[in-house]
Structures are given as structure tokens and as C-alpha cells.
Amino acid sequence: MELVRTLRLKLLVSPEQKQALDMTLKANRNALNFTSKVAFQNGGLSAFKKLQQLVYKQLREDFGLKSQMACNVCSAVASTYASAKSNQRMKLASFSHSKLVYSYNRDYTVQANEQTVSIGTLDKRIKVPFLVGENYLPYLLSQDWLFGSAELVPTRKGYSLHVTVKRAIDEPNLTECDAIIGVDRGMNFLAVATNQDDKAMFFKGRSIKDKKARFVRQRKDLQRKGTRSAKRKLKKLAGRENRFMTDINHQVANEVIKFAKESGNQPCIVLEDLTSINLNTTVRSGNRYWRFSWAFAQLETIIRYKAVTEGIPVLSVSPKFTSQKCPKCGHTERTNRDKKNHRFECRKCHYKLNDDLVGARNIRDRGREIRHENEIASA
Ligand SMILES: [Zn+2]
Structure with missing residues (x-):
């Protein structure tokens, strides 16, 4: 590789x-x-x-x-x-x-x-x-x-x-992994990670949310003006915002790598596959969700970038239903998750958990399945 x-x-x-x-x-x-x-x-x-x-x-x-x-x-x-x-x-x-x-x-x-x-x-x-x-x-x-x-x-x-x-x-060997870390990305927390022992790490996005809200306000003001100088300022603002998010993403990625290394000698990181988002496209101003998506995709790139130099394999798993599936009994239902109050309660077995953590656990468990399949294949 x-x-x-x-x-x-x-x-x-x-x-x-x-x-x-x-x-x-x-x-x-x-x-x-x-x-x-x-x-x-x-x-x-x-x-x-x-x-x-x-x-x-x-x-x-x-x-x-x-x-x-x-x-x-x-x-x-x-x-x-x-x-x-x-x-x-x-x-x-x-x-x-x-x-x-x-x-x-x-x-x-x-x-x-x-x-x-x-x-x-x-x-x-x-x-x-x-x-x-x-x-x-x-x-x-x-x-x-x-x-x-x-x-x-x-x-x-x-x-x-x-x-x-x-x-x-050398290609990292999945079957030798002794720790597996699931990472979920979200709006409330920028990233939530959990390892094989259910130990969790939250990377808070709240202060970032405030700052991002400020960026959004400034952008709206400038867009309303629509003058040439406003357009110039808008461009500068976008650059500042992207640099800010890039810096945050580097910090989050460092934390994730650190958490992974603390979890085992040969850790493996599991992420949701969000590769459909194209990093090279220029940011369309005014589209808030898109900006978040851009930041998520970038976080993935940075985590991969750092992981590979540490010899840590990174797996991608399908993002489908990771926020709706009960990590305990597997029951999958949209109403399991109370998005507004950031709570998860399984309708079937009544298992309760922070909703962001549910995603991280499901992602980790999907990674586990892949590792298991690998073990069978190489046995
Ligand atoms: Zn359940």
C-alpha cells in the first residue's frame, strides 16, 4: 500500500x-x-x-x-x-x-x-x-x-x-487487532467514539456550534448586502470558516487516534462510509447542512490520514440505521430515537442510552462483524 x-x-x-x-x-x-x-x-x-x-x-x-x-x-x-x-x-x-x-x-x-x-x-x-x-x-x-x-x-x-x-x-492486518473503535459524527457532538469495553469519548461541538452560528449570521448579513465588497468579504469569511473547521477536525482526529491507541496495542477504527461527499467541490454558500457534511467528510479524510501513518487500519461501514438500531437486542425502529431530547430508548427491550453513543456502538459492532468475516476467511 x-x-x-x-x-x-x-x-x-x-x-x-x-x-x-x-x-x-x-x-x-x-x-x-x-x-x-x-x-x-x-x-x-x-x-x-x-x-x-x-x-x-x-x-x-x-x-x-x-x-x-x-x-x-x-x-x-x-x-x-x-x-x-x-x-x-x-x-x-x-x-x-x-x-x-x-x-x-x-x-x-x-x-x-x-x-x-x-x-x-x-x-x-x-x-x-x-x-x-x-x-x-x-x-x-x-x-x-x-x-x-x-x-x-x-x-x-x-x-x-x-x-x-x-x-x-505494509497493509495493516485486521485479524491482529486487539481493540476496535467505533466513531460516530454528529451535530451535537462532533464525534463520539467507543471501544470494545464500551468506554466512550465525546468530543463536544457546542462551543463550535456557537462559533458556527456566528459565521452563519455574518454570512447572511453579507449576502443581504450583495455589494461587490460584501462578496469579497463573503469569500474571506468562507476561507476563515473552513480554516476554523479544519483546525477543529485535526484536534478531533488527534483525540480519536489517542483514544484508539489507549484502547489496545493494535487498534482498528471504524467509521461510517460518507465518501459520496466530494471534498473538492467548492462550498456553496448559505447551505448549512452542506457545510456540516463538508466538515464530516474532511474529518474522515484527516482521521484516515493520521491513522495510516500510525499503522491503524480504518474500516468503512454502511451508515444505514446506525442511529435507529438497538445495540442490545437489534430491534430497529425510527421511534427508538428521540432526536429532540438526545435520548435513545428501545421500543422492544427498553434499553436506554445517549443517542449519539448508540451510533458509535452500532458502527463499532459493524466493524466487528467485518473483522470476524476476515478471521474466517483467513483461517
Ligand atoms: Zn432493544
């Missing part, structure tokens, strides 16, 4: 270096659009080799691209038309986003100790100092992580380089 991380390096470019990168990016964009036109005129050509034969010389001579850049342009255009073909949406693809992909060693390298990168431009390679978050520096310095491709991304003031690093790790 392979772990992949993307590290954002902030490049400290001099004015000359910025100009060189601007020109490189522009040439690359023009080359992409030129190549796209040629591919389109040839029936949406998606074969890399054929496309390269048609345009390579011109990309080198007329657009001034280095050999590797020219290859990257061809492969980007070829794959764009390949997916257009499979989606049956053939039209001329235009490349307006100014991004540039570098391959490690061929057109960029990282000198982690001195915190510089060497990256290709149209006429030569340039050496640029960078800043990186201190959490990310170990990835750059470690021998265990290998460099993959990098993407040059223009920012408001200059450039960032998004570097991917990879590392192979």
Missing part, C-alpha cells in the same frame, strides 16, 4: 525569477492550447505517441519548451481527450488554468537541507529558496519518502510548488 502526501512549498522568488516563471507558464499554456487544437483537428487524438510526433518539433522550436515539458504537454492533452472520448463529450479542450507539472529529477529537484528547489524554466534551471510548514519538513528530509511529480501554482503574490511525496507501507 502506498501513502501519498502533497506538500505546499511557498517559493521565495526574486523579481527576475518570477518573470522567468511567468514566461514559462505562459509558454506552457499556449503550447497546451496549440496541442489541443491539433489533437482536436485529428479527431480528438488521444494517443500520446502519435500526438507527440505531430507537435513535438513545434513545441520545442516555436514555443521554446524543454524536452520534458513538451512531453508533459502531449500527455496532458492526450489524457484530456481520452477522458472526453470515454465520457462521449468531445469538444475542443481549452487550458486556461495556469498550472505546470514537473517531474522529479527530470525538471525539478529539492535540496531539503538548504531549503531550496531547483526548477526548470524556458532557458535554464533556477534555484529558489522556499518556506514550508514545520509539520511538512520531516517528509522532505526523510529517506523513507520519495519525491513524485510537482505542480507549479501561481498565487496572489508569487508561486507555490505542490510537491507529492510517496512511501510504501
Whole structure:
């Protein structure tokens, strides 16, 4: 199994270096659009080799691209038309986003100790100092992580380089797990976790709820105004809110991992499968539920991210009826749960419990079933 991380390096470019990168990016964009036109005129050509034969010389001579850049342009255009073909949406693809992909060693390298990168431009390679978050520096310095491709991304003031690093790790073995932790996410508590001994951990969301309510109020005010400056402020507010939730989610994830490690030597975490929510979609303002969903999905991503580096397997189980099923007798009925008063009482056996904890237990028990099936399969 392979772990992949993307590290954002902030490049400290001099004015000359910025100009060189601007020109490189522009040439690359023009080359992409030129190549796209040629591919389109040839029936949406998606074969890399054929496309390269048609345009390579011109990309080198007329657009001034280095050999590797020219290859990257061809492969980007070829794959764009390949997916257009499979989606049956053939039209001329235009490349307006100014991004540039570098391959490690061929057109960029990282000198982690001195915190510089060497990256290709149209006429030569340039050496640029960078800043990186201190959490990310170990990835750059470690021998265990290998460099993959990098993407040059223009920012408001200059450039960032998004570097991917990879590392192979052993697949965690489910049958060796001695602790199993179910995690439920909710509005009242951000997360509730329970382990094999029914020990529980609550991560309160109440103070967050207040702060989120404040965000909602501010947003509504700005939306009502509708002026251009209000729109600008709205964008800033969304950014602040997302950073706030991201920070909280990191805290929750850390607590969950800690709780898991305290529960056993080889713990396993079970989550509801909420993967249908797409993290990459931009946040639609004004939709409160959606914002919560976004935060839930992000929490899952962060938990997985942290768990995998700790060698803790994470299982996904179906979220169906996890809040309605009695953890004791299995009786499933909507009225088992009193949502308003945050109480759960089974209509059949009258077992009572905090309603958020019910979800966590059911999720844990579903994970247990999966582990059991695994044991049978490997026996
Ligand atoms: Zn019951």
C-alpha cells in the first residue's frame, strides 16, 4: 500500500525569477492550447505517441519548451481527450488554468537541507529558496519518502510548488487487532467514539456550534448586502470558516487516534462510509447542512490520514440505521430515537442510552462483524 502526501512549498522568488516563471507558464499554456487544437483537428487524438510526433518539433522550436515539458504537454492533452472520448463529450479542450507539472529529477529537484528547489524554466534551471510548514519538513528530509511529480501554482503574490511525496507501507492486518473503535459524527457532538469495553469519548461541538452560528449570521448579513465588497468579504469569511473547521477536525482526529491507541496495542477504527461527499467541490454558500457534511467528510479524510501513518487500519461501514438500531437486542425502529431530547430508548427491550453513543456502538459492532468475516476467511 502506498501513502501519498502533497506538500505546499511557498517559493521565495526574486523579481527576475518570477518573470522567468511567468514566461514559462505562459509558454506552457499556449503550447497546451496549440496541442489541443491539433489533437482536436485529428479527431480528438488521444494517443500520446502519435500526438507527440505531430507537435513535438513545434513545441520545442516555436514555443521554446524543454524536452520534458513538451512531453508533459502531449500527455496532458492526450489524457484530456481520452477522458472526453470515454465520457462521449468531445469538444475542443481549452487550458486556461495556469498550472505546470514537473517531474522529479527530470525538471525539478529539492535540496531539503538548504531549503531550496531547483526548477526548470524556458532557458535554464533556477534555484529558489522556499518556506514550508514545520509539520511538512520531516517528509522532505526523510529517506523513507520519495519525491513524485510537482505542480507549479501561481498565487496572489508569487508561486507555490505542490510537491507529492510517496512511501510504501505494509497493509495493516485486521485479524491482529486487539481493540476496535467505533466513531460516530454528529451535530451535537462532533464525534463520539467507543471501544470494545464500551468506554466512550465525546468530543463536544457546542462551543463550535456557537462559533458556527456566528459565521452563519455574518454570512447572511453579507449576502443581504450583495455589494461587490460584501462578496469579497463573503469569500474571506468562507476561507476563515473552513480554516476554523479544519483546525477543529485535526484536534478531533488527534483525540480519536489517542483514544484508539489507549484502547489496545493494535487498534482498528471504524467509521461510517460518507465518501459520496466530494471534498473538492467548492462550498456553496448559505447551505448549512452542506457545510456540516463538508466538515464530516474532511474529518474522515484527516482521521484516515493520521491513522495510516500510525499503522491503524480504518474500516468503512454502511451508515444505514446506525442511529435507529438497538445495540442490545437489534430491534430497529425510527421511534427508538428521540432526536429532540438526545435520548435513545428501545421500543422492544427498553434499553436506554445517549443517542449519539448508540451510533458509535452500532458502527463499532459493524466493524466487528467485518473483522470476524476476515478471521474466517483467513483461517
Ligand atoms: Zn432493544
